[in-house]
Amino acid sequence: MLTPIVIDGLSDAALLFLVAVGLTMVFGVLRVVNIAHGSFFALGAYAAITLGLWAGALGLSQALSYGALVLSALLVAALFGPLTERLCLRATYGRGEIAQMLVTFGIFLILDDVQKLVFGVQERQNDAPLSLLGVCNLGGIVYPVYQIALVGLAVVVAFSLRWFLRGTRAGKLVLSVVHDAEMARFSGIDTAKVSVAAFTFGVFLAALGGSLASPITGAAPGMSAEATILAFAVAAIGGLGRVEGAGLAALIVGLGRAFAVYYAPAFDRATPYLVMFAVLLFRPQGLLGVVETRRL
Amino acid sequence: MQHYSRKTASLAGVLFGLVFGLLPQAAWGAGERPAQLKVGVFTFVSGPAASYGMPAKNAADLMFESLNAGGGLAGVRLEPVFVDEAQGTDAVVSEFRRLVTSRHVPVMIAALSSANCLALAPVAEQLKTPMIAWNCDTHHLFLKKKYRYVFRANTSTVPEFVAYAAYLLQKKADVSRVGIIDPDYAFGHDAAVIFSETLRRFRPDSKLVVELYPRLGSPSYSTEISRLLAAHPAVIFTNFWGADLENFVRQALPRKLFSQSLAVIALGTTVFEEFGQRFPQGAVVGVLGDGWYHSPAVRANPQAQRFIKNYQERFHQVPVFPAFKMANAVLVVEAAYRRALRENKGQWPDSERLARALEGLRVKTLTGPLTLRADHDGLTDQIVGVSRNVAGSPYPVMADMVRYPGELVTPPVDADPIQWIKTLPADYLERLPKPGSYGP
Known part of the structure; x- marks a missing residue:
């Protein structure tokens, strides 16, 4: 029984990580509590499904639906990232978290209605990426290969992000802005450009999470709110702004949920919040979060 | 002033x-x-x-x-x-x-x-x-x-889900190990009790090996499907509906869940068109009443x-x-x-x-x-059957149908429904019309 629990836990963790990583990165870089994060996740899902179905309707190869998953995330990021940062978020910098939360909540509400307007109120789905890869048998249980591949993909995203932030010049510029925006500005770094690029990248990660999850979950009204809540829970457990923390938190919650479904199904829904409660009780900054001194 | x-x-x-x-x-x-x-x-x-x-x-x-x-x-x-x-x-x-x-x-x-x-x-x-x-x-x-x-x-839920259990029992299906996956609210929990109590009334050896109630609107049932596969039930019962049902069937189909166990997909007819001929064959399905567009009464x-x-x-x-x-x-x-x-x-x-x-x-x-x-309360008949692909139809039809008269599957006014199920007469199943007795 342990093998399927671990596999199910890992695959759930992969989805949770993809939901949360964009949120935690945007907070880490911009110190923005982005309530609209789930909206970008949902837009990524809708865009991937729409593009995949178009490709299918045009008689193009179904393998193109994998390209559609990434392309849709890029499109959502290019369209909404700079626009949101320049028009809405920039005015809130330095005005406290309340202003940011109100603005991003407003964006969340607007985008929720935009989704209904553009994509309708019915559930949408395109499972071509799921069915194309077929199934495999692990521990006597049949799994879609796509679901297993998603675990690998989440690991790739985690390490790529770490490499980008720590190993590239662009990443180091971002980290210098995170560490001390004022000092970075004095050192000649265009912090405004870094902010828009970092936010757009955060939107890309959110949309990528939605698009990669869409072959399994489909897309329906209401998914934005669910993604936002789960992303906050995972990010808070790991420590807001800590990418590795989001990975660790996703792993704990994913495995916890799998154990709950097998041994105590009644606790399945409560697992992320029970874990959050237990962690924040002893480490209010999250598992890998650091206590920051406030500058006056 | x-x-x-x-x-x-x-x-x-x-x-x-x-x-x-x-x-x-x-x-x-x-x-x-x-x-x-x-x-x-x-x-x-x-x-x-x-x-x-x-x-x-x-x-x-x-x-x-x-x-x-x-x-x-x-x-x-x-x-x-x-x-x-x-x-x-x-x-x-x-x-x-x-x-x-x-x-x-x-x-x-x-x-x-x-x-x-x-x-x-x-x-x-x-x-x-x-x-x-x-x-x-x-x-x-x-x-x-x-x-x-x-x-x-x-x-109400009582005649609706008594009908599904009666259908399985009349068809002498293996109901020794039953798995249930229903939405986590009254409709799901009530149906589970009614269905399993009816089975137990006539097959006391019928055992619930897994009981899952994911929340309404869950986007993924991956772990639940693994749990059902791991439990190897002979029958899987679900009364998911709407997008939940679509998601569950879509995610369970490639994982061969419906090949391993006989599925009772209570509201399955609502997604026939959605899945077309991919819908699991031989699943027990119905319409929670008599609203089947292809029934003899409707025709x-x-x-x-x-x-x-x-x-x-x-x-x-x-x-x-x-x-x-x-x-x-x-x-x-x-x-x-x-x-x-x-x-x-x-x-x-x-x-x-x-x-x-x-x-x-x-x-x-x-x-x-x-x-x-x-x-x-309303009193109507209950139609139950199995999903079957037929030539010339892009989606399955209900085959082996039965139309249970409402008064035979509904408890009397003011009766406690579970007590009524527990005291159904031993020859109850013989008094009901047989599967396959309704329709062309």
Whole structure:
């Protein structure tokens, strides 16, 4: 029984990580509590499904639906990232978290209605990426290969992000802005450009999470709110702004949920919040979060 | 400036409350024929439940149009006022109140969700507004409760899920190991108890090996599907519906869940068109009543045939059973008004007379006979069958059908349903019609 629990836990963790990583990165870089994060996740899902179905309707190869998953995330990021940062978020910098939360909540509400307007109120789905890869048998249980591949993909995203932030010049510029925006500005770094690029990248990660999850979950009204809540829970457990923390938190919650479904199904829904409660009780900054001194 | 004492202000408040509290009854209580009859119609038109609720909205549109084309009700045009149940129970209750008090809607077809029906019933009583439940099927609605203004135009969870268990038992399916995956609210939990108790009544060795209740609207059932696969049940029962059902079947199909176990997909017919011939073959399916568009009763009913034709032409879909439930509820409203007009010598009925006309009403619906019992619950037959692909049809049909007469699968008025199941006579299954006995 342990093998399927671990596999199910890992695959759930992969989805949770993809939901949360964009949120935690945007907070880490911009110190923005982005309530609209789930909206970008949902837009990524809708865009991937729409593009995949178009490709299918045009008689193009179904393998193109994998390209559609990434392309849709890029499109959502290019369209909404700079626009949101320049028009809405920039005015809130330095005005406290309340202003940011109100603005991003407003964006969340607007985008929720935009989704209904553009994509309708019915559930949408395109499972071509799921069915194309077929199934495999692990521990006597049949799994879609796509679901297993998603675990690998989440690991790739985690390490790529770490490499980008720590190993590239662009990443180091971002980290210098995170560490001390004022000092970075004095050192000649265009912090405004870094902010828009970092936010757009955060939107890309959110949309990528939605698009990669869409072959399994489909897309329906209401998914934005669910993604936002789960992303906050995972990010808070790991420590807001800590990418590795989001990975660790996703792993704990994913495995916890799998154990709950097998041994105590009644606790399945409560697992992320029970874990959050237990962690924040002893480490209010999250598992890998650091206590920051406030500058006056 | 004149100052009012607290006492005067309180008196004014009470008077205000009295005047506005009585206004809705006064608005249609005088027996005058209104210029139009507004009918509140509650269903899900957005969110994951819309895939189930929209067919009902479409059916309501067609039925009201058809009634109006035939001259309305004694010359009075009908106007549906739709309320989206996706806004949550609190908002739905507020909408009900607003429709009665501000828009003077005298009769409601409400609701799809059982939670909403349970919340709306006391409000309907308080506002003295007849409410016809059209889809919600929780048996708790009328259990140990007496309502004056609340009626149900369909059946409860008890006959619906006794029927599925009886079908399996009559077919002598292996029910030794049963797995259940239902939505985590009254509909799911009630169905699980009714289904498993019925199996146990006739097969005491039947064992529940896994019982899962994911929350309504879960986007992924991956872990639950693994759990079901790992438990190796002989039968898997689910009463998921709407987007939940679509997601579950879509995610379980490639994982061979339906090849490993015999599936009872209670609301499976609602997604036949969605999945086409990919829908699991041989799964036990039904319509929670008698609303199967291809049943002999429907095929023999010219009004039902017109409805199906108009529905397909307008919406390019087959009307699934929620559409029939809504259409039948509109017919109940029509029949109640016609009866009330007849019994009041053509005087337009107030809410009291309308409620009286609904008592014991018998209606020939699009899908078969419907009786409103003494407890106001509906009594209809139950159709169950198995999914089967046939040549020339892009999606499965129901084969090996049986039509259980409502009175044989429904507990008597005031009976405790679980006790009734536990004391069903030993020859009960032999007294029921056999699978395959209904249909071509």
